[in-house]
Amino acid sequence: MSPMSIVNSITSAFVPIHREGYRFIAIFAGVTLVLFWMDMQALAWLGVVATAWCAYFFRDPERVTPQRAGLVISPADGCISAIEKVIPPPELDLEREPTTRISVFMNVFDVHVNRSPLDAKIAKITYISGVFLNAELDKASEDNERQAFTLELPDGGKLGVVQIAGLVARRIVKFVSEGERLAAGQRLGLIRFGSRVDVYLPKGANPLVAVGQCAIAGETVLADLTSPEGERLARKS
Secondary structure, eight states: OOHHHHHHHHHHTTOSBOGGGHHHHHHHHHHHHHHHHTTOHHHHHHHHHHHHHHHHHTBOOOOOOOOOTTEEEOSSOEEEEEEEEEOOOGGGOOOSSOEEEEEEEEOTTSOOEEEOSSSEEEEEEEEEOOBOOOTTSTTHHHHBOEEEEEEEOTTSOEEEEEEEEOSSOOOEEEOOOTTOEEOTTOEEEEESSSEEEEEEOOTTOOBSSOTTOEEOTTTSEEEETTOOOOOOOOOOO
16 A cells, blocks of 8 residues: 555545645645655654644534524534633623633644534624633633634624634634624634634523533534523533
8 A cells, every 4th residue: 555545545534624624734745755755764654644633633524503592502622621700802892791701622633613603693803913822721812812703693692702822723714704694503713723712601691511521513502591590510420
């Protein structure tokens, strides 16, 4: 079996792959082939592994999204790293009073295609340049490069979603535009190589997830805007 066929067989296991990843996979594969051609076997096989990881990183699986009105669906795959009351960042144009923020941390093995948490209209998109601290740090919400989406709900309320670049992330890509209407689970952007997504819930909404829980973009329910249920308690078992 040739090196290229090995790369093809490995990457085909991770389809569908988002088009944003094609050129990166091609670069990794090209370098790998050059290393094989130069008979640098050890490095070349590391290149095969790196190419497979690149394809795995850019995978874009289909998701089954709950459709009931009022459900706030996770915009990202990853671990719920924090749930806390904070003042929303000014770029979201939300009320300057404490609101619940749910943070979903994506490591380099998670799917990095982000999705809309509910049916809404994009009222505003704001890109903020910044540094590249570890996205798990609380100060990353204020200091890191980020892209903020202010979503207008059918009842006139607002919800905020912020993509935050991480320690190794160097590019936030958006797939949508201001004024566009989104469906719950619709792809809205991608962050390359490790990052975090924050969701700022409307006033009165309580989270239905817990810190440490794994979330699946487009599927896991973070909150229910129509439910009077209080914040859920959880424990590891």
